[in-house]
Amino acid sequence: MINVVFLGFGNVNSNLFTVLHNTPKVTVNQVFNRNYIKMISPFDNIPFTDDISKIKDADVYIIGIPDDAISSFSETLYFQDKLVVHTSGGAAMDVLSSKNRRGIFYPLQTFSKHREVDFKDIPICIEAENPNDLEVLRKLGETISGKVVEISSEKRAKLHLAAVFVNNFVNHLYEIGSEILKDENLPFDLLKPLIAETASKIESLSPQQAQTGPAKRNDKKTIEKHLHLLVDSPYLKLYELFTEELKQNYGKKL
């Protein structure tokens, strides 16, 4: 049995909480959050505190708060020599206070509060200062995911950067697509099968094999037409930059 306490209850921790609570091999001893949270059914038997001096004992403390706050928050903890991990892709392990044993438990996924995700395939990236703690984190990860990987803070920083490209920036392109359609009174639904297939394609093809479109073909007429449609548009610069990069990429490799 692994006992955990959650410190903070944002998107990541509330999702981790739900899945770990439902795991027989894990007990959630407590949830701490600076602001009061009413634990609702079926979780109303989980102790909650907003008092940092009342945090219970646990095998693993899981911090899920904004990156900028991790360092100072971890300094304010009353206990020491415990295994304290954070869940951030972007922050190094050593931002944590050294008065506790430090580690990382980073689920590589995008989380929203009211959307449950299936953890089975989500990579859990772990790191720890000593082998015993790494083993605890591996066991904890394996209760929910088939993909627990040890990754250093340096590599995790790059992984997080890549995640920003394929998640935040991709989602922004979805928003641009949606805005272009809105201007024409066309429903965003029209693009959804294309969005799904674009993501699905790279399960079996590399992104390079999957690429299609006017920029790859250097179809100047279509590109000219698009640039004309985008005159005075806030999306013109992105269109130009992507088109230039795609032309160069596929021009070089042909």
Add this chain to the structure above:
Amino acid sequence: MINVVFLGFGNVNSNLFTVLHNTPKVTVNQVFNRNYIKMISPFDNIPFTDDISKIKDADVYIIGIPDDAISSFSETLYFQDKLVVHTSGGAAMDVLSSKNRRGIFYPLQTFSKHREVDFKDIPICIEAENPNDLEVLRKLGETISGKVVEISSEKRAKLHLAAVFVNNFVNHLYEIGSEILKDENLPFDLLKPLIAETASKIESLSPQQAQTGPAKRNDKKTIEKHLHLLVDSPYLKLYELFTEELKQNYGKKL
């Protein structure tokens, strides 16, 4: 029964061919292509020609060739007053020669030769010069898709532009993610669950609701760290542009 002839056999037409051939209400009379194609089993009973003067009679002729070639190719057809459509998102209906009745049959999807797609949910965008032909195209579309929509050439141009953002540019971001990981000897597989969830999220959330990440939060420390990791990288400009737009977008709306 609707009889069709395919003119050209690229990604779009070969996918349309497979699905229409398997539809009881449609007969594929012939495939024409400039270069010889060996029709392989189970399609070896479909007549093939590479001789433009030997094109058979049909209710609908479906042109699937590069945009730039549609106009001149449609002029070289020997017959007239037939329903001739093209399948391009980017080309207007009136690029087709006026010696035939013109139309559009545009499946809004990304096609690759060796990957079958399920047409049921794919929007088929149709357009025609006269109501009878529009009805034929609607019937033809409805044999394969539950989503046949009449869309003018002007609106289709915008739809195609939006498709470039959510498909070609999104796929380029996948490639950037894959390159960043390759430099760290990390497998691209690590990002696949995130890519799948990012696409899946907008089935139930708007892209704006689904957005997360350092740029949206204006998390300056993480952004600074990313910019530092991207010094001398070809991806720096895209990172800066996306981050600027996301900061503005979510800054304004807060």
